Amino acid sequence: MFSRIREDIYCIFERDPAARYVFEIITTYPGIHAIIIHRISHWLWEQGFKWFARVLSNVARWFTGIEIHPGATIGRRFFIDHGMGVVIGETAEIGDDCTLYHGVTLGGTSWQKGKRHPTLGNDVVIGAGAKILGPITLANGARIGSNAVVVKDVPEGATVVGIPGKVVTPRKLHEKRREEIAQKMGFDAYGATQDMPDPVANAVNRMLDHIHQMDERMDKLCEEIHRLGGVLEVTPLPELVAEGFGEEQAEGGISGSSKRDSQNPNT
Incomplete structure (x- = not known):
């Protein structure tokens, strides 16, 4: 003892x-x-x-x-x-x-x-x-x-x-992709995960999944056009300003994505 x-x-x-x-x-x-x-x-x-x-x-x-x-x-x-x-x-x-x-x-x-x-x-x-x-x-x-x-x-x-x-549980692959898209948009779905009982969070997560798939398709289309000798006019995406998320977050996250798009000739 x-x-x-x-x-x-x-x-x-x-x-x-x-x-x-x-x-x-x-x-x-x-x-x-x-x-x-x-x-x-x-x-x-x-x-x-x-x-x-x-x-x-x-x-x-x-x-x-x-x-x-x-x-x-x-x-x-x-x-x-x-x-x-x-x-x-x-x-x-x-x-x-x-x-x-x-x-x-x-x-x-x-x-x-x-x-x-x-x-x-x-x-x-x-x-x-x-x-x-x-x-x-x-x-x-x-x-x-x-x-x-x-x-x-x-x-x-x-x-x-x-x-x-x-x-x-550790984050799954699709949850990491959602986070990447959310950061690109300058929006974090208030730290919510899929299993949380929040219909708004679930709806936002579905939207992020959809945006991710659309980005993948657009990247493939641009690559195929360039492979065939086509030329694309790259126009920077407009900034998205969401009320309630603060100027710093909106400008940092969205303008960051616009800069990335303008620097990438395949988008």
Whole structure:
């Protein structure tokens, strides 16, 4: 137990740039106070002194604002940053090298006895205000965004954001093409992705797809005309000024595309 407490203290230097020395951590960090008391109360819980364990955990709650049930199983090098409002339920299981920020809840969704709280793998980070609910599993390396509500299993190395929590996946090829067209037009579809429930964003995405296909066709037609010996008169495209997007964005994005067109004899 004491070796684990020592690891809990020294791991803070790696995860909190504000930490300066051990004495400061021991005397001023509520997260380390809560985990030290939990190590003791959990030992009492396993030895059958459940009432004493609950009393000790309540003392930690009064002084730190962090509520950890003594029945919860917590691995090595556990760090709670800031800590106020953190709740960890009785059947929660936390692996090694995990980090929780303030306002995190590892809660249950059932009044039935048995396993009803989350299981965290190793190297899991949960952002401030996130709620992880039910007997679900967050695999190794999972990342949970602030204020997310997670009620389903999270695969290894995945990042989850939103309410309800959704896994953030790398951008696909067609999404990268949309971004390129949006930058050319001087318009960003307010960071929206296809799976977001926004009909305006979906409509804009369809338009960007259509514009991309039209650009490809026009480039092929111009190349074929030049190959056959034809000559094209290149006229710069007019600037598009969209109200509400700012002069800098409109002029930078659109005039940039006009310059590109004027410099390219194939368009």
